[in-house]
Amino acid sequence: MNNAQPGILADVPVAARYLLFRQTTGIDPASALQALANEVDGTGCVIGLGQSLLLSLNTPIDGLHDFPSSSHPGAEVPATPAALWLWLRGDDHGDLLHRGRRLTQLLAPAFTLEQSIDSFRHGIGRDLSGYEDGTENPEGEDAISTAFVNGQGRGMDGSSFVAVQQWLHDFDQLEAMSAQQRDHSIGRRISDNEEIEDAPASAHVKRAAQESFTPEAFMLRRSMPWSRGTESGLVFIAFGHSLQAYEAVLNRMVGGEDGLADGLFRFTRPVTGLTAWCPPVTADGRLDLQTLEL
Numbered sequence: 096m097n098n099a100q101p102g103i104l105a106d107v108p109v110a111a112r113y114l115l116f117r118q119t120t121g122i123d124p125a126s127a128l129q130a131l132a133n134e135v136d137g138t139g140c141v142i143g144l145g146q147s148l149l150l151s152l153n154t155p156i157d158g159l160h161d162f163p164s165s166s167h168p169g170a171e172v173p174a175t176p177a178a179l180w181l182w183l184r185g186d187d188h189g190d191l192l193h194r195g196r197r198l199t200q201l202l203a204p205a206f207t208l209e210q211s212i213d214s215f216r217h218g219i220g221r222d223l224s225g226y227e228d229g230t231e232n233p234e235g236e237d238a239i240s241t242a243f244v245n246g247q248g249r250g251m252d253g254s255s256f257v258a259v260q261q262w263l264h265d266f267d268q269l270e271a272m273s274a275q276q277r278d279h280s281i282g283r284r285i286s287d288n289e290e291i292e293d294a295p296a297s298a299h300v301k302r303a304a305q306e307s308f309t310p311e312a313f314m315l316r317r318s319m320p321w322s323r324g325t326e327s328g329l330v331f332i333a334f335g336h337s338l339q340a341y342e343a344v345l346n347r348m349v350g351g352e353d354g355l356a357d358g359l360f361r362f363t364r365p366v367t368g369l370t371a372w373c374p375p376v377t378a379d380g381r382l383d384l385q386t387l388e389l
């Protein structure tokens with residue numbers, strides 16, 4: 096797939112910075128979006144457009160809808176939409192900071208920066224809990240057919256739907272659990288990353304087992320740890336040719352099918368949640384916004 100934003104398929108970078116923008120009422124966003132399209136190529140910066148922005152352009156995208164917020168006994172899954180989501184990717188936080196500043200200036204005054212989150216790769220790609228993340232990710236052709244729209248025509252093919260959730264870990268809770276309780280909350284052994292066959296039904300990988308859904312719920316995860324001051328956790332990111340797989344897995348994780356909550360909730364909780372549509376790129380590597388008539 097040569098018209099997908101390449102940063103989606105690439106391995107997670109060493110360093111990342113997420114920028115979330117709000118749209119300014121009363122200012123036509125077209126020229127800011129055109130400037131953005133000329134500036135970024137989907138490699139060093141992956142871009143997602145939110146529902147409110149697409150609606151303001153009168154170009155809703157089939158398959159994009161609001162993040163599914165919900166409340167559960169003792170747990171909230173919040174929705175915190177953004178007009179624009181940027182994932183800056185690189186290997187130096189200083190460079191990312193300055194690139195982010197330039198893009199923020201480029202997008203003003205049509206868009207205002209609301210939130211930035213610094214992220215990083217931890218070891219071989221571990222969550223801060225120590226567990227390896229991404230083992231069951233689809234690869235090669237499977238990754239492409241999982242993550243990107245195909246067969247819907249120019250302007251849509253190569254695009255992707257993304258779900259983004261910032262999770263805040265409670266390390267006191269995690270450390271108060273025994274080693275077995277921790278392994279059972281994930282469903283894999285931290286020591287060798289092997290799946291634990293007799294883990295409880297609440298174990299994360301049992302809840303999320305992609306092949307156990309009808310239809311199968313494969314997604315391309317590109318999550319990265321984050322930290323700010325004394326707070327830290329995981330920015331969970333899943334790309335798909337639709338949002339269906341993500342929504343099905345999240346629904347089971349929160350107990351939507353059988354009332355049983357995912358073991359992850361014992362030590363972490365989501366504090367943000369957004370969905371966005373990631374446009375394809377043109378042959379010369381620029382963002383392709385023809386679906387938005389731009």
Ligand code: HEM
Pocket residue numbers: 222224226227228229230231232260262281283299300303304305306314329331333341342344345348359363
């Ligand atoms: C703090 C939040 C989360 C953490 C720490 C986490 C961590 C993990 C870990 C350690 C694995 C096992 C290795 C792997 O296959 O990657 C895993 C698997 C998986 N996770 Fe998560 N996860 C989180 C949130 C989510 C969310 C919100 C979803 C989707 C709604 C999700 C979907 C999946 C899927 C689909 C798998 C693979 C399951 C399989 O087919 O075996 N995860 N996760």
